Amino acid sequence: MTDEPLVLGIETSCDETGIGIVRGHTLLADAIASSVDEHARFGGVVPEVASRAHLEAIVPTMQRALDDAGVSLADIDAIAVTAGPGLAGALLVGVAAAKGYALAAEKPIYGVNHLAAHVAVDTLEHGALPEPAIALLVSGGHSSLLLVDDLAHGVTPLGATIDDAAGEAFDKVARLLGLPFPGGPPIDRAAREGDPEAIAFPRGLTAPKDLAAHRFDFSFSGLKTAVARWVEARQRAGEALPVADVAASFQEAVCDVLTAKAIDACRAQGIGTLVIGGGVAANSRLRALAEQRAEKYGIQVRVPRPKLCTDNGAMVAALGSHLVAAGVAPSRLDLPADSAMPLTIVSV
Amino acid sequence: MLVLVVDSSTPAVTAAVAEVTADAVALRAERRSVDARAHGELLAPAVREVLAEAGAGPGELTAIVAGLGPGPFTGLRVGLVTAASMGQVLGVPTYGVCSLDALGLAATRGLDASAAPDGEAAGRVLVATDARRREIYWGVYAAGRRVTEPAVDAPAAVAARAAEFAAGAAVGEGAQRYADVLALPVRPEPCFPPADALAALAADRVRAGAPSEPLTPLYLRRPDAVAPTARKPVLP
Ligand SMILES: Nc1ncnc2c1ncn2[C@@H]1O[C@H](COP(=O)(O)OP(=O)(O)OP(=O)(O)O)[C@@H](O)[C@H]1O
Numbered sequence: 001m002t003d004e005p006l007v008l009g010i011e012t013s014c015d016e017t018g019i020g021i022v023r024g025h026t027l028l029a030d031a032i033a034s035s036v037d038e039h040a041r042f043g044g045v046v047p048e049v050a051s052r053a054h055l056e057a058i059v060p061t062m063q064r065a066l067d068d069a070g071v072s073l074a075d076i077d078a079i080a081v082t083a084g085p086g087l088a089g090a091l092l093v094g095v096a097a098a099k100g101y102a103l104a105a106e107k108p109i110y111g112v113n114h115l116a117a118h119v120a121v122d123t124l125e126h127g128a129l130p131e132p133a134i135a136l137l138v139s140g141g142h143s144s145l146l147l148v149d150d151l152a153h154g155v156t157p158l159g160a161t162i163d164d165a166a167g168e169a170f171d172k173v174a175r176l177l178g179l180p181f182p183g184g185p186p187i188d189r190a191a192r193e194g195d196p197e198a199i200a201f202p203r204g205l206t207a208p209k210d211l212a213a214h215r216f217d218f219s220f221s222g223l224k225t226a227v228a229r230w231v232e233a234r235q236r237a238g239e240a241l242p243v244a245d246v247a248a249s250f251q252e253a254v255c256d257v258l259t260a261k262a263i264d265a266c267r268a269q270g271i272g273t274l275v276i277g278g279g280v281a282a283n284s285r286l287r288a289l290a291e292q293r294a295e296k297y298g299i300q301v302r303v304p305r306p307k308l309c310t311d312n313g314a315m316v317a318a319l320g321s322h323l324v325a326a327g328v329a330p331s332r333l334d335l336p337a338d339s340a341m342p343l344t345i346v347s348v
Numbered sequence: 349m350l351v352l353v354v355d356s357s358t359p360a361v362t363a364a365v366a367e368v369t370a371d372a373v374a375l376r377a378e379r380r381s382v383d384a385r386a387h388g389e390l391l392a393p394a395v396r397e398v399l400a401e402a403g404a405g406p407g408e409l410t411a412i413v414a415g416l417g418p419g420p421f422t423g424l425r426v427g428l429v430t431a432a433s434m435g436q437v438l439g440v441p442t443y444g445v446c447s448l449d450a451l452g453l454a455a456t457r458g459l460d461a462s463a464a465p466d467g468e469a470a471g472r473v474l475v476a477t478d479a480r481r482r483e484i485y486w487g488v489y490a491a492g493r494r495v496t497e498p499a500v501d502a503p504a505a506v507a508a509r510a511a512e513f514a515a516g517a518a519v520g521e522g523a524q525r526y527a528d529v530l531a532l533p534v535r536p537e538p539c540f541p542p543a544d545a546l547a548a549l550a551a552d553r554v555r556a557g558a559p560s561e562p563l564t565p566l567y568l569r570r571p572d573a574v575a576p577t578a579r580k581p582v583l584p
Pocket of ligand 1 (some may be wrong): 013014015085086114138139140141142166167168170171182183184185259278280282283284309310311
């Protein structure tokens with residue numbers, strides 16, 4: 001169907017330079033360059049290092065995306081770019097590049113919300129998203145539950161983490177266990193050999209008194225501290241660390257809370273679709289547990305394949321395509337990068 | 349031959365369309381706004397405006413010239429990525445020019461009316477732009493050429509170096525800001541890298557159709573990044 005819009009998406013909110021191209025809901029290219037190796041020794045993303053890497057990567061990554069899709073910029077109908085939230089300097093490289101491309105190719109530009117893009121990317125895998133849906137957004141910087149009733153115009157936050165994001169907890173616990181950064185994938189792997197019930201780690205904001213005020217909020221900082229205490233006590237006693245059991249028990253605590261609250265949100269709103277997005281959605285236990293719990297209530301779970309869960313350009317293109325199809329007006333050429341862009345704004 | 353000129357290495361955001369002929373460079377349109385915090389918002393509309401004013405579509409550009417800095421990181425990248433992305437779409441070469449060289453050329457070659465060099469030594473000028481964190485990017489120029497390589501230092505250190513290299517005057521917004529420390533007469537103009545000087549410095553490459561250059565910023569500083577220290581224990 002060549003009458004569907006051909007949309008290019010540019011993502012530079014953190015350490016991945018991503019450029020994706022979609023036609024409607026069909027993924028044509030998803031080129032990515034990552035500076036993650038340059039950050040690994042710092043145990044987290046260094047903003048200036050990320051920004052410098054984006055500047056170097058943007059032109060070659062664009063070339064790769066165009067070659068993969070077999071199109072030229074002249075064929076593109078619109079250019080979407082992450083305008084926020086994210087690292088200010090990193091966002092600015094992508095936004096300025098998108099403007100340069102839009103200006104030179106004389107195409108409309110859409111400055112879009114990175115978090116809404118994490119939700120929209122699922123359309124590339126499972127087609128149009130039924131609305132309303134509940135979205136669980138879990139990444140290195142965010143953990144939120146959202147009510148999605150009109151993705152083109154805005155989403156309604158139901159709850160969010162009150163301290164660390166879920167991905168951040170994975171990264172910090174990985175460091176405790178001597179596993180590499182980013183910590184999500186190595187913990188996921190180590191946990192497969194471990195016992196998820198070996199250690200009873202706390203489930204934040206699930207006690208009845210917390211549920212009253214924070215029914216759909218998350219907290220992972222107490223869990224992180226509990227893991228640290230447990231690990232240190234072992235180390236002081238001179239005992240070997242059962243890495244697989246700690247990883248499995250920690251991962252179970254995170255996934256238990258995330259899925260319980262997500263299903264609770266679906267049931268509270270009477271909604272039959274749960275979409276999970278963000279880097280932590282790549283977690284194998286989260287995917288399995290969500291499926292298992294949702295099935296009981298006839299809720300359909302939609303999770304894109306792992307490569308589409310972490311930051312990429314295809315998700316931005318997917319949201320852009322949705323906006324074009326919904327007839328949303330493009331952004332102005334002076335659109336700003338907004339490091340704190342709220343979820344209630346899908347495009348600027 | 350029409351070229352687009354951009355520079356975002358200082359608080360000024362500059363976009364211009366220049367015409368490069370066999371023996372001259374003439375500006376056809378120019379926009380400059382001074383706002384250190386809004387490079388990302390201001391540059392693209394300015395590019396569109398200068399193209400419109402010059403009556404040229406993007407497809408009529410022969411090349412793109414960009415100021416490589418030195419400059420504070422975030423703003424500097426806006427100009428370079430704009431130039432690089434436009435060059436990629438249009439399939440035209442991009443050429444980099446050191447932004448201090450453009451100020452140096454304008455200050456010591458009479459490109460700017462207020463610059464009046466009278467003899468090599470007397471005409472030596474310190475060019476300085478603000479590097480933030482109480483430092484300046486600087487270089488000494490004479491007869492349109494570098495006497496020193498671009499560097500970043502504290503104003504007091506630059507004052508000593510400028511005296512060593514016999515600079516008789518200073519230009520640039522960095523020189524204006526630290527005029528008291530530099531102890532040199534500071535000329536009001538040129539204050540920011542002039543578009544005509546940027547274009548002039550790339551004119552030979554434009555005329556020759558030289559190969560496109562990667563626009564690598566002159567950061568002159570390493571990124572602030574510290575490896576984490578050992579984790580604090582949570583147990584008492
Ligand atoms: N298999 C996995 N299990 C758990 N966590 C994972 C897994 N894979 C990746 N992660 C986590 O996902 C996070 C990265 O997420 P993502 O790529 O969405 O971007 P981000 O830049 O951290 O956040 P945001 O999208 O909010 O800007 C990291 O914290 C990483 O540890």
